[in-house]
Amino acid sequence: MPQTLHRAHNFNAGPSALPLSVLEKAQAELLDFRGTGMSVMELSHRSAAYDAVHNEAIALLKELMGIPDGYEVLFLQGGASLQFSMIPMNFLQQGQKAAYVMTGSWSEKALKEAKILGVGEAYEAASTKEENYRRIPSIDELKYQPSDAYIHLTSNNTIFGTEWKEYPNTGDVPLIGDMSSDILSTPVDVSKFSMIYAGAQKNLGPSGVTVAIIRKDLLEKANNNIPTMLRYETHAKNNSLYNTPPTFGIYMLGQVLSWVKESGGVEAITKQNVEKANLIYDVIDQSGGFYIGHAESGSRSLMNITFRVKGEELEKQFLVEAKQEGFIGVNGHRSVGGCRASAYNAVPYESCLAFSDFMKKFMAQHG
Structure with missing residues (x-):
């Protein structure tokens, strides 16, 4: 039987995700x-x-x-x-x-x-x-x-x-x-x-x-x-x-x-990018301070969602568990630390949905 294709939830900041159809x-x-x-x-x-x-x-x-x-x-x-x-x-x-x-x-x-x-x-x-x-x-x-x-x-x-x-x-x-x-x-x-x-x-x-x-x-x-x-x-x-x-x-x-x-051009890509980013930003905004966004709301990036987890040890645990669950590249840049999900154009909606679900689950367990 053919082997099932394994694709990571790739949130790397660059080099980053490429569309699967392009790779194929x-x-x-x-x-x-x-x-x-x-x-x-x-x-x-x-x-x-x-x-x-x-x-x-x-x-x-x-x-x-x-x-x-x-x-x-x-x-x-x-x-x-x-x-x-x-x-x-x-x-x-x-x-x-x-x-x-x-x-x-x-x-x-x-x-x-x-x-x-x-x-x-x-x-x-x-x-x-x-x-x-x-x-x-x-x-x-x-x-x-x-x-x-x-x-x-x-x-x-x-x-x-x-x-x-x-x-x-x-x-x-x-x-x-x-x-x-x-x-x-x-x-x-x-x-x-x-x-x-x-x-x-x-x-x-x-x-x-x-x-x-x-x-x-x-x-x-x-x-x-x-x-x-x-x-x-x-x-x-x-x-x-x-x-x-x-x-x-x-x-x-x-x-x-x-x-x-x-895919419908830049306008269609934009619509999906907003939906993807909002999946994660909404968890941050509704977490009651468990997740702390870095950027002010009026300057938030659709591409790079940066945040901290309340408590240094808890943040380390979050990053370990995220990697174990198949979310790659969610560590913040080495110069600032924290967490970052880079949801570039080719990152699927499903990956952002899965990550937002993981964030909710982690908060429910540790909040």
Whole structure:
């Protein structure tokens, strides 16, 4: 008899869950991709077969996100962390300033990299660090200058479980968003941004690919007196094929985008994400303080639900029992501790329901 497929309740913060149907299709095509007699991993990145994969992924992303004309879609490497350096290299000139909104560890790292370069001046436009990043600053709290090279924000904060619900209109100041943790989880008005970037390993596919969506008028202002591979212009002029791209990762990204489209698009995914997150947030809110949410209600992330269990020893027991019950990745980030359920797009509703039931059961036994 065939072995029953075992799938964990995967709440890892990244690399994270992928849709089962995508994995099954990749498995079926692994040895012979579209009649080529080769795996997609064996195709030349200059071949017509791979070219179709590459361009299909770009077209799907443009369709699903409603990316207007006048933007380049790039597939890069190095994760969001490399973008922390590439952005000021390309867009922050000597004598200019760049504003960074501090909402967590990743925005801190982005600011740190901009300061390391020593070109221009990178400064804080707003920060909620003194409140342990429990909320997103209001738009009225943002302090930046009309002459700034750009303003940078992190749309979702995996460690602290907060998420922007509304984005500022920054006028002539280019707005740049790190959307690594929530891209495609809810609709976004791309036209508000001059650049959006995201590591793939949470909502777009496996690790190894970084998506950058850049408005062409921002690209025209870029500093080209930097190494070739660190210029966005290099990748834009070569359709992200200047060097060998992460071909299998881009193939998988395209398959995930197809899954989003087949699932009803971003609007349908959003509806399910709200339902999934509410299963867990409702248990927290109705626990009478047994579970303590980290984020303020108006800033809560749909993707990363962060909380503590009342009592240090009880929290340790909760995490042990959760793992025993098949819930993977619910430990909070090592820098802050606590608990975190990352309910990305591909995490099934059934996993969130099972986790909320486990939380209720644990509270009934120990509350």
